[in-house]
Amino acid sequence: MGAGGGSDSEPRISFYGGKRASAVPLAFFIVWAVFQSGVLGIGDTNGLVIGALIGTILGMFLVRGDWKAYADTIFEGMTQRVAATAIVAWLWAGMFAQTLQVGGFVEGLIFAADALNVGAATFPAAAFVLCGLLATGIGTGYGATVAFVTLFFPAGVLIGADPTLLFAAILSGAVFGDNLAPVSDTTIVSAVTQNADIGGVVASRFKYAIVAAVPAFVAYLVMGSLLSGASLEGVAALRDTATPAGLAHLVSMGVVIVTAVAGRHIVEAISWGLVVAVGFNLALGLSSVREILVFTVTEPGPFTALPFVAVGDATGVGGSLYAGAIGFFPLIVLTLLIVSMAQIMIRGGGFDAILEFLLNAVATTVRRAEVTMVLGTAAINGMITINTAAEIAIAPYVARIGEKFNINGYRRANVLDANTSALGYIFPWAGGVLVGYQVMVGPNGLGTKYGPEMVVNPIEVVPYVFHGWFLVIVFLAAAVTGFGREYVPDRPSEEVSRA
């Protein structure tokens, strides 16, 4: 974050109730988020924005004296570079992801499954790998879950794969991509809040991801054999949507990953990926120009002959570039509010008070510090089920506790992201599970279309999200054993380039 700092000066804001009261905005927001997403099961980011706004207003009433310092701190928080860096990366990632979606990437993966002659027993393992690939390409586990539950899940169930295991395998793939993809919102937040470059974080994260993914793949093969049922007419349904040319986007995805890991700025890496993806879409006929960018007008005119201008019922701008960037707007607003609430807590002294307690009473050795970081991220992600919001809230603690033991930025980013990615797709109230469940039970959902066997109870999925559980176990083991641990002097993380 750089410009922040909880220890560079005395608290500038004084609260009725002392330093603890500076946590009221963030605490109110967390309670709101738990009630909205955990208790009521509403995964609406815009709802969290309102919770953050009300929490920020409530905190102001507790300020002693002039409220101007409080208001100034809101701006101070919002203008920190950590928020701006994440926002820029999200906008680019959103455009890229949506362009892959309209370019038939999912349909390409379905072709691969068909070509590999995947049967009922191996369908869950294949779903894990292919959904993992999609999520790594598009960076959003939620998007990958929706795409796979819509297209892949019914075909698998019709072939005879166990619905619960198949849904869990799709969620596991989403965990893998959310955790590892350079264009993933959680990857971006984990890197920029720990002052580490995104490509370096992805490279350092690979070892944990693969150590968890290999046994998860084996587990899906074994459980797939044990739980598979009778084959129905699924292969035909699968073939209907298969588009081999969509596999070209494996190259688009590879361009982003290789360029980012090679050390280029994430904006540059995604821009190259975007150019390649648009090129494939147009050259291979995977999408029209209008699916990528379209200006819609209500009356024909001299410009309607252009390939990116259309006539419709209402004026507007659309296409994958537009929808991809717009899709991140609610999260961007929420992020600005969360970092401003965190800054209020820093300036009010509450952040240092909690940090001091953790460092003096809990995180007294490097091993205990890492276990504290792992369990802290798990606890906050268990409560706030929109995982990026949870990650932003806990990030300052992971940074400061880790820095007190000179744990380097890559390791801190990896600890921060593991539980954020995993638990967001395990618990029945988690956002990742709910978006997939919504595809099954929503209006015109799979349940309505195919019958009740296409609806999976989210509670039953919990034990089978193998990659998620293995990732949690790998990080707990890594904290205790020192596997993958790196200190600042071992390899100072490269500064996040913001030029």
Add this chain to the structure above:
Amino acid sequence: MSALEKLLAGWSFRSSTPDFEPGEVLEVMVTGREGGEAVARVGDSTLRIEGAPDDAVDARVLVAVETWDASTHRGTGTYRRTVGESAF
């Protein structure tokens, strides 16, 4: 550092008490003060830093290691310059 080196970095079980050699120049985060002198805790090892400015705590600095006792995992070093700051 090449992309391959980045991928292969950290594939090991790292000690909670890392040791250093006299003459090494390290980049470390200054984590606190002991007896008025800046210290950097690296894992559960401790490096005392002579000559660090008063505001060095929570800053990243370059330190030249002068002495190191591998049995107690403690040593001393000399402040060179400040190269960065805390992430938060």
